[in-house]
Amino acid sequence: AGAVVIIGAGHAGYQLAASLRQHGFSEQVTLLNDEGHLPYQRPPLSKAYLKGTGGPDSLMFRPEKFYRDQNIDLISDRAVSINRAARRVLLASGTSLDYCHLVLATGARNRLLDIPNANLDSVRYLRTLDESQSLRDYITAGQRVIVIGAGFIGLEFAATARAKGLEVDVVELAPRVMARAVTAEISEYFQSRHAAAGIRIHLGVQVTSIESDGSKVTGVSISDGRHIKADLIVVGVGVLPNVELAADAGLPVASGIIVDEHLLTADSNISAIGDCALFASPRFGGSLRLESVQNATDHARCVAAWLTGDAKPYDGLPWFWSDQGPDKLQIAGLTTGYDRVVVRGDRAQAAFSAFCYRDEQLVGIESVNRAGDHMFGRRLLAAHGSITPEQAANPGFDLKSALT
Ligand code: FAD
Structure with a gap:
């Protein structure tokens, strides 16, 4: 070497x-x-x-x-x-x-928005420290912001902006939020939490044009014909x-x-x-x-x-988290390609997990405010283990007993 x-x-x-x-x-x-x-x-x-x-x-x-x-x-x-x-x-x-x-x-x-006026100063992105710093300095209570894209970053920004007193609209082309990354159970939960916080989420539509007064954003038109007023646009359409x-x-x-x-x-x-x-x-x-x-x-x-001489194939177990408002989402494993989802815990109590299965094998766990389920998933899945869907759904089943 x-x-x-x-x-x-x-x-x-x-x-x-x-x-x-x-x-x-x-x-x-x-x-x-x-x-x-x-x-x-x-x-x-x-x-x-x-x-x-x-x-x-x-x-x-x-x-x-x-x-x-x-x-x-x-x-x-x-x-x-x-x-x-x-x-x-x-x-x-x-x-x-x-x-x-x-x-x-x-x-x-950042994947850039490719429509006219997307280069205005009041159209922002969020990937780097400089971008976050300048957005933080830019946003003030009462401003109207449109978030384009309901992925993790768009929703995290939306929740923070709402907590800071901004008026927030989120525009998303898919029929549900975080559609590429999480199960419908998790999407629905976060949609209702963000809506309860006063964020307006527009699904199945896209921004077709950005209006400006010549220097600043004044609003957007969306594909269902509506017009939404705005002072600021934050784009989170992937990388x-x-x-x-x-x-x-x-x-x-x-x-x-x-x-x-x-x-x-x-x-x-x-x-x-x-x-x-x-x-x-x-x-x-x-x-x-x-x-x-x-x-x-x-x-x-x-x-x-x-x-340094220790050649092993890469075998990391994927895990991820996202903080949105008061809720912590944690994902262990890969929750794609599943054919069955089992819920453990209580949505109404804001603490539950979606256990995802493919061919009866557990492939991933998405947890909302259930750190224990998440840590369990990381340990079990790293060891290529599984529990049955019936065990996952049974609140009396002790997860730790599966970690032997
Ligand atoms: P990066 O962190 O993108 O680093 C790449 C670096 O290479 C950059 O500094 C870039 O400028 C530099 N570079 C590129 N080309 C060159 C060149 N030619 N010469 C020199 N330097 C170059 N992940 C989670 O797990 N949980 C989260 O909650 C989470 N939240 C996130 C929130 C935000 C706002 C963002 C942007 C990302 C988040 N992520 C999260 C994702 C996570 O940050 C990335 O997966 C991670 O940063 C990837 O690391 P990386 O080193 O591969 O790439």
């Missing part, structure tokens, strides 16, 4: 640099950071950070001293191309870095993985940078991890691209182990 260069200092890149040193890796480690902040956590950007008054320091993984002490070269620059034959990365500043092993941890970027560096270097890409079960690209000197990676999953069969902290950090740990 020799010098490792990591492109991107998000959750995956930061964790890889830290884990390499934890594993005793003694060669040079360079972490390329193009954001102008020390590496930081993204989840609070649509939650506590947006709500609160804390400064950017509250988001940092580690202070600057950590990188110095750990001998991690944290460089503020951007990779612009990869010369695979020479094993060299060219940077925007004009300098270059030689590598023995290169790791692409380039993450994803695009940053695959261009890899593609330009001739590496295979599809809906992510294609890697095998060891997270290696077609070039065995280059790995890809986190949001940008489309990885082969022995656990689930086929390939997956996930957008979560768990995925980014577990990928990083797997590559750190590989680079």
